[in-house]
Amino acid sequence: MSLDQAVQGVLEQYHQRMEAERxxxxxxxxxxxxxxxxxEFLLPVGPESGQLINILAKSLKAPRILELGTSYGYSGIxxxxxxxxxxxxxxxxxxxxKKSAYAREMSKKAGLDAFVDFKVGDAVKMIEELPKGIxxxxxxxxxxxxxxxxxxxxxxxxxxxxxxxxxxxxxxHEHEAVMRYQHAVRSKPKMTSVLVPVGSGLEISRFDA
Numbered sequence: 001m002s003l004d005q006a007v008q009g010v011l012e013q014y015h016q017r018m019e020a021e022r023x024x025x026x027x028x029x030x031x032x033x034x035x036x037x038x039x040e041f042l043l044p045v046g047p048e049s050g051q052l053i054n055i056l057a058k059s060l061k062a063p064r065i066l067e068l069g070t071s072y073g074y075s076g077i078x079x080x081x082x083x084x085x086x087x088x089x090x091x092x093x094x095x096x097x098k099k100s101a102y103a104r105e106m107s108k109k110a111g112l113d114a115f116v117d118f119k120v121g122d123a124v125k126m127i128e129e130l131p132k133g134i135x136x137x138x139x140x141x142x143x144x145x146x147x148x149x150x151x152x153x154x155x156x157x158x159x160x161x162x163x164x165x166x167x168x169x170x171x172x173h174e175h176e177a178v179m180r181y182q183h184a185v186r187s188k189p190k191m192t193s194v195l196v197p198v199g200s201g202l203e204i205s206r207f208d209a
Contacts, residue, residue: 007081010110011050014074018042038121039096044074045140045166049199051187056162057082057136064158066134068123068149069141072101079138080112088135091117093126095141127152134158139165139181143174146181154188159209169201178203 003011028037040171045053053144057065057079065079071090083090100120107113118125120191123141127149139146148166157163164184168178182207185205186193193205 004111005082006109006111007077010077010106011047011074013106013109014042014044014072014077015047015193018046020043039099042072042074044071045138046199049166049202050075050078052198052202053138053164054078054082056164057088058086060086060088060135060160060162062086063135064133065089065090065136065138066127066130066153067092067138067140067141068127068145069139070100070103070118071140073098073106075138075140076103076107076116077110077112079108079136080110080116083115087114089117091115091119091130093119093121093123093141095121095123124148124152127156130156132156132158135161137161137163139163143167143177143181146178147184150181150184150188154207157207157209159207163203163205163207165203165205167200168195169197170204171200 025041057063065083065088067076067079067090070076076092080090097120100118104118107116123145134153135158137153139149182203185191190208191205192202196202196204
């Protein structure tokens, strides 16, 4: 995939951090302390999922992209690069000011910050404040919020909009919540949806009005 040096360099920084965090994540999981330190880890979609959302977003013309769950900004780099390439724009939402600030700095390093609007707060409320006309959504936040977020953004989708939802297979302890989402998104009128075994499992949906 053709990415400029600045974007490649930032992605490599993320990949190095992922590798460095693996031992600590295993240790926290083994000692039962993972829930207490979960916010310290990137927990990104990963390179394969990143490339896929980049490709999907680039298939759209000047898309308005919505990311739910900025976290530390890894997936946002892939989406912002697609926004720049297509004349689109990314709006990314995060509850943690600390994570959002980190993501903003990384987007500046990648030369992509001019194509991103960073928002901090309650995702459902912020979605409700957005105008209609969303072309692409990445859903990757607390799994209990998947369905409420879907209900908020569904009325705002453009025809042909693509929705990608992460962690549909892994981790298994969140299976019940993501299955509720899968049922909900597949039940929506004019929505076609499929589960693909990329990364932690992606539900890819398309809205055809």
